[in-house]
Amino acid sequence: MWRYLIPLALFVVVAAFLLRGLNLHPNEVPSALIGKQIPEFALPTLADADAKIGSQDIAGKIALVNVWATWCIECRHEHGFLITLAKSGMPIYGLNLKDDRPAALGWLASLGNPYVASAFDADGTVALDWGVTAAPETFLIGRDGKVLFKHISPLTAQVWQHDFLPLIQAQCRASDAGCPRLTALAAR
Amino acid sequence: MTRFLTISVAVLLATALHAADDATFDDPALAQRYWGLIREIRCPLCMNESIADSGAPVAADLRREVHRLLVEGKSDDEIKDFMSSRYGDFILYRPRVTPLTYALWGGPFVLVVVGSLVFWRILRARRNQPLGEDEPS
Amino acid sequence: MIPEIGQFSLVLALCLALVQATLPLAGAATGRADWMALARPAAAGQFVFIVIAFATLEYAFLNDDFSVLFVAQHSNSALPAFYKFTAAWGGHEGSMLFWITVLAIWTLAVAAGSRSQPEEFASRVLGVLGIVSAGIIAFALFTSNPFIRLAPTPADGNDLNPLLQDPGMIIHPPTLYVGYVGMAVPFAFAVAALLTGRLDKNWAKWTRPWTVAAWIFLTCGITLGSWWSYYELGWGGWWFWDPVENSSFMPWLLATALLHSLAVTERRGIFKSWTVLLAIAAFSLSLLGTFLTRSGVLVSVHAFAADPTRGLFILGLLAAYSGGPLLLYAFRARSLEAEGGFKLVSREAFLLANNILLVIAAVTVLFGTLSPLIVDALGYGKISVGPPYFDAMFLLPMLPLAVLLGVGMHSIWRTMSGASLLQRLVWPAGIAAALGVTVPLIFYGHASLLTSVASVVGLWVCAAALLDPLRKWVLREGAPLTRAQIGMCLAHFGVGVFILGATFVSAYTVETEVSARAGEHFQVGGYDFLFRGVKPVESANFSAEEGEFEVRKGGRLVTVLASQQRVYRVQQTPTTEAAIDSRIGRDVFVALSKPVGDNAWAARIQVKPLIRFLWLGPLLMALGGIFTVLDRRYRLAIRESTVPSRSAAAPGST
Numbered sequence: 001m002w003r004y005l006i007p008l009a010l011f012v013v014v015a016a017f018l019l020r021g022l023n024l025h026p027n028e029v030p031s032a033l034i035g036k037q038i039p040e041f042a043l044p045t046l047a048d049a050d051a052k053i054g055s056q057d058i059a060g061k062i063a064l065v066n067v068w069a070t071w072c073i074e075c076r077h078e079h080g081f082l083i084t085l086a087k088s089g090m091p092i093y094g095l096n097l098k099d100d101r102p103a104a105l106g107w108l109a110s111l112g113n114p115y116v117a118s119a120f121d122a123d124g125t126v127a128l129d130w131g132v133t134a135a136p137e138t139f140l141i142g143r144d145g146k147v148l149f150k151h152i153s154p155l156t157a158q159v160w161q162h163d164f165l166p167l168i169q170a171q172c173r174a175s176d177a178g179c180p181r182l183t184a185l186a187a188r
Numbered sequence: 189m190t191r192f193l194t195i196s197v198a199v200l201l202a203t204a205l206h207a208a209d210d211a212t213f214d215d216p217a218l219a220q221r222y223w224g225l226i227r228e229i230r231c232p233l234c235m236n237e238s239i240a241d242s243g244a245p246v247a248a249d250l251r252r253e254v255h256r257l258l259v260e261g262k263s264d265d266e267i268k269d270f271m272s273s274r275y276g277d278f279i280l281y282r283p284r285v286t287p288l289t290y291a292l293w294g295g296p297f298v299l300v301v302v303g304s305l306v307f308w309r310i311l312r313a314r315r316n317q318p319l320g321e322d323e324p325s
Numbered sequence: 326m327i328p329e330i331g332q333f334s335l336v337l338a339l340c341l342a343l344v345q346a347t348l349p350l351a352g353a354a355t356g357r358a359d360w361m362a363l364a365r366p367a368a369a370g371q372f373v374f375i376v377i378a379f380a381t382l383e384y385a386f387l388n389d390d391f392s393v394l395f396v397a398q399h400s401n402s403a404l405p406a407f408y409k410f411t412a413a414w415g416g417h418e419g420s421m422l423f424w425i426t427v428l429a430i431w432t433l434a435v436a437a438g439s440r441s442q443p444e445e446f447a448s449r450v451l452g453v454l455g456i457v458s459a460g461i462i463a464f465a466l467f468t469s470n471p472f473i474r475l476a477p478t479p480a481d482g483n484d485l486n487p488l489l490q491d492p493g494m495i496i497h498p499p500t501l502y503v504g505y506v507g508m509a510v511p512f513a514f515a516v517a518a519l520l521t522g523r524l525d526k527n528w529a530k531w532t533r534p535w536t537v538a539a540w541i542f543l544t545c546g547i548t549l550g551s552w553w554s555y556y557e558l559g560w561g562g563w564w565f566w567d568p569v570e571n572s573s574f575m576p577w578l579l580a581t582a583l584l585h586s587l588a589v590t591e592r593r594g595i596f597k598s599w600t601v602l603l604a605i606a607a608f609s610l611s612l613l614g615t616f617l618t619r620s621g622v623l624v625s626v627h628a629f630a631a632d633p634t635r636g637l638f639i640l641g642l643l644a645a646y647s648g649g650p651l652l653l654y655a656f657r658a659r660s661l662e663a664e665g666g667f668k669l670v671s672r673e674a675f676l677l678a679n680n681i682l683l684v685i686a687a688v689t690v691l692f693g694t695l696s697p698l699i700v701d702a703l704g705y706g707k708i709s710v711g712p713p714y715f716d717a718m719f720l721l722p723m724l725p726l727a728v729l730l731g732v733g734m735h736s737i738w739r740t741m742s743g744a745s746l747l748q749r750l751v752w753p754a755g756i757a758a759a760l761g762v763t764v765p766l767i768f769y770g771h772a773s774l775l776t777s778v779a780s781v782v783g784l785w786v787c788a789a790a791l792l793d794p795l796r797k798w799v800l801r802e803g804a805p806l807t808r809a810q811i812g813m814c815l816a817h818f819g820v821g822v823f824i825l826g827a828t829f830v831s832a833y834t835v836e837t838e839v840s841a842r843a844g845e846h847f848q849v850g851g852y853d854f855l856f857r858g859v860k861p862v863e864s865a866n867f868s869a870e871e872g873e874f875e876v877r878k879g880g881r882l883v884t885v886l887a888s889q890q891r892v893y894r895v896q897q898t899p900t901t902e903a904a905i906d907s908r909i910g911r912d913v914f915v916a917l918s919k920p921v922g923d924n925a926w927a928a929r930i931q932v933k934p935l936i937r938f939l940w941l942g943p944l945l946m947a948l949g950g951i952f953t954v955l956d957r958r959y960r961l962a963i964r965e966s967t968v969p970s971r972s973a974a975a976p977g978s979t
Contacts, residue, residue: 004658007602008651011609015648017695018640020702021622022633029232029707032276098245124249131274133233133246212839223836230709235626236567238711241560243899243918281711283696288705292696296689296718303681303722310677317666319739320593 031139031150032131038065038145039129046096046104046118053093053119059145061178062168063091064138066115066155067127069099070107072135078154079111085160086114089182094118097127097135140164142171143178218258225254225267228282232275328393331381332472335422338374338429339462341367345455349448353520361444364451368429368436371458375429379422382413382471392478395419395471401484401895403866411494412485417619417629418471420498424615425465427499427506428458435510435535442531449517457509460642468635484866484895493553501550501573504543505611508576510535511583512608515601516650519657524601529591532604534954536587540580541950547573548943559901559916561836561931563939566715569627571694572614575687579607582683589676592738595665596673598658599680605654609647610687615639622698668740675733682729685722693718716831720775727782727824731789734817753788757781769833779828786821790814809956816949819942826938836931840921841872850932852913853877857885859917859926867893869902872917872926876906888917888928912936 033039042054058065066082068075086092094115096104101120108115121127130139133152140149148167151159172179213219223240229250231242239247239254250271257267271279283289345367352360382395386409391397399412399419414423432454439447465471514532518524550570555563564570583603589596616639617623621631667673693710700708735749761781765772772780794814796802806814835850843858857873869889876883886904893900903916911934918927 001659004655007606008648008655011647011651014691014695015640015644017699017702018616018620018622018643019637021698022620022636022640024622024698024701026622026624026697026701026707029276029278032272032274124245125253128249128253129274131232131276133275134244212837219837228711228713230711235628236565236624236711237626241558241562243901276707278707278709281709282713283708283710288700289696289708292692292710292714293718295692296685296721299685299688300721303685307678307681311669311674314595314665314667314673315669317664319666319668322739 028152031147033139033147034149036147038139038141038147039126041119041126041129043119043121043126046094046101046108046120049101049120053117055145057117058093058141060143061091062143062171062180063093063116063141064164065093065095065130065141066139067095067097067130067132067135067137068118069097069135070103071099072097074154075136076111078136078138078156079114081155081157081160082114083112085155089180091116091180095127095130095132096120097132098122098124140167213255213258221264222254222258225258225264226251228268228280229254229271230279230281232279238281327381327384328390328472328474331378331385332466332470334374334378334381335425335462335466335472338371338378338425339459339466341371341374342455342459342462345371346452346459347455349455350452350520353445353449353452356445358444361448364448364455365436367455368432368451371455372429372433375426375462379413379426382419382422383410386410386413389482391480391482392474392476393471394473394475397475397479397482399485400482401866402481403895404482404485404490405865407492408485408490408494411489411498414498414502415485415489415494417635418465418469420502420629421461421465421469422471423498423502424506425458425461427502428454428461428509431503431507431510431539432458435513446517446521446528449520450513453513453516454509457513457646460645464635464638464642468632468638481895484893487867487891487893487896487898487900488557490866490893491553491557493549493557497546497549497553500542501546504539504541504546505573505576505614507535507539507542508580508608508611510539511580511604512646512650515604516653519601519650519653522657522660524590524597524661526591526594529587529600530958532600533584533587533591536580536584536604537950537954540577540584541947541954543573543577543580544943544947544950547577548940548947552940555936556903556905559903561834561903561914561916561929561933563830563936564712566690566693566712567625567627568623568694569614569618569625571690572610572617575690576607576610576614578683578687578690579603579610582680582687583607585676585679589673593665593667593673595663596677596680597661597663598654601654601661603680603684605647605650606687609643610691612639612643612646616643617694623694666739670736670743670746671740672733672736672738675729675736678729679726679733682722682726686719686726689718689722690715724778724782727786727820730817730820731785734789734813735792749792750789753792754785757785757788760784765829765832773832776828776832779824783821783824783828786824787818788821790818790821807956808952809958812949812952812954812956814949815952816946819945819947819949821942822938822945823942826935826940826942829935830933830939834931834933836929838918838927838929840925841928842925847930849930850913851878852883852932854915854930856926856928862889866895867891870917870926872928874904874915874928874930876913883913886913886915888915890917890919907937909937909941910934 038055038058040055042052045051045053064085082092092114094117096118098121119126136154138151138155139147142148148171149163151163168179213222226240227238229239231237231239231244231247233244233246234242239250253270254267257270262270268280277284283292285293345364348360349364352358352363385393385396386400387406389400389402395416395418399416400409404412412419414420432451435454436451439450511532514528514535518528550573551563555561583600586596586600586603590600616636618625618627619629619632620636620639621628621633622636693715696710697708700706731753732746732750735746758781761784762777765776765780791814793806793810797806837849839847841847841856843856845856847854847856853876855875855877857875859870859872862869862871869891871887871889874886876886884906886906888904889902891900891902892898901916901918903914906913911932914931914933916929918929921927
């Protein structure tokens with residue numbers, strides 16, 4: 001007699017997974033680099049084609065790496081917040097993706113420059129190593145050089161509070177080394 | 189997300205970007221592997237398309253990488269590892285065979301075995317029942 | 326004003342659906358003839374109001390009424406009138422209204438065609454259809470209302486998605502929906518039988534034509550979708566195992582099993598559990614498809630805008646419409662068991678294997694489709710399951726099925742001599758094996774093991790299907806074939822044709838990507854392509870760059886292919902329009918891509934052998950289905966149903 005309930009039981013199992021699935025986000029794929037060291041790279045800087053910037057410059061402190069470009073419309077939306085973050089003491093490095101150098105420099109000149117330095121990734125190969133799919137994307141790097149978090153789409157205050165700050169505070173609880181001295185706005 | 193993507197693609201087209209989508213190989217065996225591989229790699233940004241079928245910039249970049257890696261002599265597995273170490277297993281349309289996917293890859297075989305058992309069980313029961321009379325078709 | 330009339334009509338339709346869903350069923354349970362008699366008028370009334378609602382939506386589209394939010398989202402004043410009409414089902418809300426309209430048409434048809442059935446049974450069938458209709462209309466009114474107004478009225482609309490601005494839009498979704506939604510009819514018949522507590526050969530005889538009719542539309546709908554995406558999406562693929570594609574394919578697999586299982590129930594009165602469960606499962610998978618495409622649970626290019634609230638509602642409907650009948654089944658299953666013997670070599674045994682293998686195929690596709698969701702839900706991250714998995718695993722049940730198909734066609738009921746069966750089939754098997762191995766080698770010089778096996782199997786199915794027609798028409802032996810038999814041979818021949826197409830396209834397609842400058846030649850797949858260059862083209866709502874290729878074979882001009890890279894002005898989305906030269910033996914496919922470097926354009930060129938077989942095969946299957954439905958025994962039943970007070974069990978019918 002019980003075997004007649006098998007079809008119903010199978011249906012219930014499937015339905016349970018479908019119900020759970022309604023709360024998942026299949027499009028939000030977490031970065032494959034989380035927990036791993038940042039990829040090694042060496043690129044010319046945006047400001048000066050002869051100067052170089054690479055993974056060793058970023059290591060040793062907690063920092064952000066922000067992927068941006070002038071052709072990326074949404075990057076404009078987060079630019080103001082990035083400036084605020086930079087002013088409050090957070091080191092931000094830029095990865096300028098497949099951009100036009102004069103246009104990018106002009107952009108920073110007119111809208112402000114939140115970056116300690118920007119790497120100029122002309123053909124996007126370094127971005128590929130970082131698992132970048134589009135701009136804007138922002139990576140949080142720990143002081144040991146490991147990727148702590150990646151956020152896709154413009155960075156906002158809510159995302160900063162909810163996702164980035166807790167991770168920074170977790171790392172900085174034990175020791176102060178490499179931690180940014182964040183003032184006022186961001187350190188709430 | 190798709191909106192900004194399509195706008196940026198249009199902008200890229202309008203500026204006639206330089207990156208040549210060069211899928212030419214001297215060795216036809218490499219070409220064959222290329223077309224097979226780009227169908228197995230998922231575009232990390234799109235709504236379920238392979239990098240072979242997608243017009244997104246990241247898909248073009250990844251195709252270029254596959255081309256480069258093939259020319260460098262990497263094996264199919266090495267190329268797939270290259271992709272998944274950067275984008276996760278999500279980027280592979282052929283799921284890896286790991287303990288996580290044993291059920292996925294083994295499932296159909298199990299089903300065939302179970303199906304065969306079901307078939308024999310039913311047949312054994314029916315064999316012993318009266319055949320009844322033939323009716324006009 | 327008009328959209329409000331539409332909304333009000335929909336509310337009235339809901340009320341009538343609720344009447345249809347409750348009173349006839351209560352009437353059947355208590356024996357009240359007056360309540361049972363409400364079923365048909367309620368169905369007719371529901372139909373009228375739903376058509377009015379849909380007509381008002383079309384009116385809003387054709388009159389550019391952008392104060393209606395749905396119209397503003399999916400239309401534009403510059404959109405050609407033809408596409409304004411099809412845009413009604415180009416988005417979620419409108420397509421749900423379309424779903425409802427199609428269900429109303431099926432319900433009306435069932436109401437009209439049910440006069441030969443006992444009133445108690447017919448009112449239950451209509452009652453179940455009323456429950457389905459009420460649930461879906463409620464879903465539309467509460468979560469997906471196409472008549473919502475937008476204030477202030479925008480000057481113009483967002484335009485229809487350019488990919489949908491194509492003639493295929495008029496036939497693919499409607500055909501698919503008629504098939505998809507039509508699965509509700511055998512479902513209703515099955516649930517009504519469970520409620521009545523009686524499921525006999527007559528029940529199978531009533532159910533089968535409806536099932537075949539819905540199956541025909543579903544077959545055509547899926548085929549049209551494959552053909553459409555081939556030429557519209559611009560990359561030359563014809564099936565991607567995308568979750569939305571799978572959503573239509575799984576019901577098809579089970580519907581195929583169902584119509585074969587019904588044959589056994591009709592003939593021997595056994596396999597009742599199989600038939601009932603298949604009928605419930607086929608419609609459940611249809612609903613599951615509706616869920617998957619609209620809830621955001623899986624990622625797909627075909628998916629409508631994701632909304633978990635809507636997903637929850639549909640999941641609730643699914644729980645009611647699947648869980649309910651399955652629970653009912655658990656209670657009634659014992660009474661479905663019937664005696665009827667058969668031996669190993671018999672038509673029943675082959676159809677049992679058919680049922681099992683098709684169910685395995687459907688479960689395989691379901692499991693593969695849901696695996697990313699399952700893995701994520703269990704907390705193990707994100708994986709993808711795509712064509713490499715499905716292409717391989719689908720063959721596991723289907724290749725054996727194709728082999729058995731050829732044999733099973735020639736089996737007889739109850740028992741037969743295995744030796745005589747094999748003896749009959751030696752010639753077709755031998756010819757298939759010989760040709761299947763040699764022909765690919767002769768034409769292409771190489772063949773993998775899988776290609777050889779699949780070619781042999783495809784030819785085997787074709788040969789086995791042609792055996793009886795050849796015998797009867799060429800050799801003039803044996804009794805004349807009934808329409809049902811012709812239909813069976815035709816449909817199975819179509820299966821073989823499809824297998825051959827899939828095998829050759831997969832194994833022998835030649836494709837390449839070129840950087841073309843005007844005046845350059847390319848050799849691809851035995852053809853010479855001369856690029857003539859690119860010129861700009863303007864149209865009503867898009868502007869394009871058109872690239873021309875002269876195609877030659879052996880020096881002679883075959884055709885000129887002009888592919889376009891279009892940008893639709895309103896949405897600014899770039900789309901590729903491929904250019905295709907189709908012959909029965911092969912397609913030549915050219916898709917212009919983008920400009921690269923100095924004066925060169927990237928283009929993809931493909932030569933695809935036997936690709937037309939992919940769609941010719943299923944069309945033959947559908948044609949076979951049409952022959953089956955037109956068979957004399959069903960026309961006999963229809964003729965009887967027009968004579969009042971005659972029951973269905975007349976002596977001349979089977």
